[in-house]
Amino acid sequence: MWKDFSAGFIKKNKASSISIVTAAFISALFLSLICSLFYNFWIYEIEQITIDEGSWQGRISGIDESDLSIIKNFSNVEKAEINNTLSTEKTIVADVWFQNIRTVYKDMPLITEKLNLDSTAASYHELLLSRYMVHNPQDNSPPLLMAFFIALLLVVSVSLILIIHNSFAVSMYARLHQFGILSSIGATPGQIFTCLLQEAAMLCILPILTGSLLGIAGSALTIKIINFFAQEIAGRHNAVFQYHPVVFMATIFVSVLTVFISACLPAKKLIKLTPLQALQGTDELHLKKKKHSCLLCRIFGIEGELAANALKAQSKALRTSHLSLTLSFLSFTIMLCFFTLADISTNYTYFERYQDAWDIMVTLKNTDISEFRQGEELRNLPNVRNSLVYQKAIAECSIPETEISDELIHLGGPEAVTDNSINTEKCSYSVKAPIIIIDDKSFEEYCRQLNIVPRLDGSIVLNRIWDSLNSNFRYKKYIPFVKNRQRTITLQNIENTELSADIPVLAYTQDPVTLREEYEDYTLVQFIPLSLWKQVSGVLGHAEPETYIRILGAEEAALSELNELQNEILQTLSPKDNISIENRIQEKISDATMKKGMILIFGALCVLLAAIGLANIFSNTLGFLRQRKREFIRYASIGMSPKSMKKMFAIEVLVIAGRPLAITAPLTIITVGFMITASYLDPMEFLKKAPFIPVLIFFLFVFALVGLAYYIGGSKLLKSDLIDILRNDTMI
Incomplete structure (x- = not known):
């Protein structure tokens, strides 16, 4: 029956066969491409996490050196090492790797119990474990990565089923008269159904294999294209195309299942017709x-x-x-x-x-500005037009109602323009006062820009507030926050307001220091020199751990010139792991x-x-x-x-x-x-x-x-x- 019926139809009706072959090929191509890309993106993310945060799976703190051998001898532990970066003289931290990663959340509590440590001594590399589909049993939120991929694969498969189903339907319903004749001479619906599936298999095996292989090639090409466009992105490692036999088997299985369902849908409808209906039917x-x-x-x-x-x-x-x-x-x-x-x-x-x-920005991580000693060397580098070293801190200040500017009072006071970030107290307002600590030489230059006598014993106040009633965030309009008559401002520790320091105000301005900084809208920013900060830091504290260096190169410097200057800066700073440069x-x-x-x-x-x-x-x-x-x-x-x-x-x-x-x-x-x-x-x-x-x-x-x-x-x-x-x- 196959030879006389289906094989003959395929040979004589190439258009219908090409339609089915094309649809099956596209289906396999898309499914293979999606599965391969997902696998490579998954592997790449694991590699990036490993580079950024390490490949450790569990971490135990508060151990003794003698405890390390106990951890290594524990069942399922592949290796354990002391983390020299996190360990101190008082506390030793060990990173642990496991042979079977899926039992991490069961094994770590057993290890801490064996070492007589509290359960809080154990921590988990949850981001990395989640990429390996290892879920914390105490976390009620399910992992979404695999669910997202399955949902995507399901949507694509359903879409492809509709395409291939249409191709099979066109071919099958074009032969209603033939099916009626076969039924009238004794062919059972089951025989016709089997014959149609054999025809589908014959037409689709080669396209599925070819499409799957081309999907793999397309995935490899996509990875190369991504690497080409992302090669200039700092901190990114190149992706390497990888593939696994399980991915190929999954692709073939989903492709075959898609084709099978696509062929079954019209075939089942067709075999339900009676011989008379089939003989009378038309595909028009x-x-x-x-x-x-x-x-x-x-x-x-x-x-x-x-x-x-x-x-x-x-x-x-x-x-x-x-x-x-x-x-x-x-x-x-x-x-x-x-x-x-x-x-x-x-x-x-x-x-x-x-x-x-800015032309070049250097970030010194875990570095206090008072510890930086190479500011003068940077200023003396060739092609450096200007160099400024600064650090950020946070404090609070209290502004009496009588000192609010007339423009702000006309709008209804701070309450009318702010987002409730300013607290109202008795006859005064408690306002955040971000502090920009600037090296002394740059602060003196800033004073000269404002036409005031350079001094290192006071603050320059950025006296402005966003008029949110008459402007939007895209085109902001600023008005004075306070009247320019207070000669002293009291800065308070944000955690303990009883700790405060009285800072002389050298000037009020609406022109901040030229930095790559976005200042908060409803604050009184304070620009103070490093010398003054050394005097008040013990009281105010709360300085951020990073120190920044803003460098301006030659006027209209080209990329090559900035790259050369960047290399000179790195050589001057003797870079370590705690330095990043832009x-x-x-x-x-x-x-x-x-x-x-x-x-x-x-x-x-x-x-x-x-x-x-x-x-x-x-x-x-x-x-x-x-x-x-x-x-x-x-x-x-x-x-x-x-x-x-x-x-x-x-x-x-x-x-x-x-x-x-x-x-x-x-x-x-x-x-x-x-x-x-x-x-x-x-x-x-x-x-x-x-x-x-x-x-x-x-x-x-x-x-x-x-x-x-x-x-x-x-x-x-x-x-x-x-x-x-x-x-x-x-x-x-």
């Missing part, structure tokens, strides 16, 4: 209730009316295409608009705002490269989503010869010319490709309008950089492929001898 597309299409009829005439009815008859078969193309259009346009807005916002709030504030131009290049890479990845996903819809359209048009032959014979019998038939196809192409754009355009306009409003950007700034060209190219790409699919299907239909086809014994 029918429209139960014809409707008059005013728009297409008015624009294109009778061809538009006929095309509208044909599209309605195919609505079920093209449902996947409409959904996939609409989602791909919407995702692509909104993604490009989002990145355009993000680029405008980043340039405005970061690169353009601070382009004259280059403004390199930072901007890295930011642009990272955005391009993200656009490429998300754009590729949108193209894949569009490919699902396009594959469904190609699958549908390859069945034109069987699906629409009677329809066009009727048109020919009433005198419709081939030119009019071609016009019908052109109208269908325009509607199929244009409908997603028509749906997407208003949704995109509404979404982008909301984003522009929420970010308080000038709409004209967006329109100048709006991604019209990429969206147009994407639309033309889809339009061309839809047109190609209709050209292939329509050409075969119009070139065929339709009368001979009707005389074929497979039809009534």
Whole structure:
């Protein structure tokens, strides 16, 4: 039966076979690509966590050196080492690795109990363990990584089932008459069902294997592309493509299951038909209730009316295409608009705002500014225009109501413009007072910029507050916070307000020191010299552990010049692990490269989503010869010319490709309008950089492929001898 029935049909009906083969190939390709990329992203994240935080799985603190041997001899412990970074003379910390990582949460309490330690002595590398799918049993929130992948795989599989199902349905329902004949001579539904599955297996085995292998190659290429775009990002290690046999087996299993379900759905419906129903049935597309299409009829005439009815008859078969193309259009346009807005916002709030504030930033971790001794050497380096060393601290101050500025009182006082960050006390306001501690020489230069006599015994107050009533966060307007008459300000310890220091006020200003800093809106920022901080630090405290060095290079320095200066700075500082350095131009290049890479990845996903819809359209048009032959014979019998038939196809192409754009355009306009409003950007700034060209190219790409699919299907239909086809014994 297989040889005479299915094998013969495959040989004589290559269009239907190609449709099924193409759908199975695309299915396997997508599934293989998704599984392979997920596996590589998973491995990469584990590697990045290991580089940043170490590969330890458990950590025990408060042990003695003699306890290390006990830990090593414990069952399931692979190795244990003393962590010299965290260990002190009083406390020894040990990192532990296990042979079976899944029993970490059971073994660690047993080890601490064996060492007579409290359970709090044990800690876990929860981020790393979660990537290995090892979940803390006491944590009620389930791990989401695998659940996300399974959900993604399920969504993709269902989408692909719809595509392949349509291909099988077109092929199977085209043979209703044959099935009726077979049933009438004694073939059972089970035999027909088995024969159809054999046919599906014969057609899909090779495409599944080929698609899976090409998916692996596509994943490797994607990793290379990501590495290329992200090579300039600091602190990132290159991803190395990896693969595992289990991933291949999982891909093949899901692909086979997808094809099997796709073939079963139409086959089960088909074998439920009685022989008489099968003999009487036809594969012609029918429209139960014809409707008059005013728009297409008015624009294109009778061809538009006929095309509208044909599209309605195919609505079920093209449902996947409409959904996939609409989602791909919407995702692509909104993604490009989002990145355009993000680029405008980043340039405005970061690169353009601070382009004259810094060229190179050095962060000295766990370093107090008073310990830094190389400031003068940095200033004397060639091509260094300016160098400033600073550290940040936090304090509070009390402002009497009588000292609030007239402008702020006119707005209703601090309560009217703030977000409840200012506490009201008896006849005064308790305000945060961030402290910027500046090296003495830079502070004296700042005094000269403000035209005041340089002194190192007082503070310069940034006297401004954001007028949130008359401006937005994008274009902030500032007004004076206090009156410029207090000669002394009292700074208080934020934890113990009884500890305070009276600081002379050298000046009030609304022009801060030129730094790459974003100051809080409702605070009184204090700029004080290092000499003064040494006197009051014992009382105020709360300095951040990092010291920063802001360096300005030569005017309009190029990237190569800043890179050279950066190397000189590193040599001067004798860098250790506690130093990080940033280059403004390199930072901007890295930011642009990272955005391009993200656009490429998300754009590729949108193209894949569009490919699902396009594959469904190609699958549908390859069945034109069987699906629409009677329809066009009727048109020919009433005198419709081939030119009019071609016009019908052109109208269908325009509607199929244009409908997603028509749906997407208003949704995109509404979404982008909301984003522009929420970010308080000038709409004209967006329109100048709006991604019209990429969206147009994407639309033309889809339009061309839809047109190609209709050209292939329509050409075969119009070139065929339709009368001979009707005389074929497979039809009534």
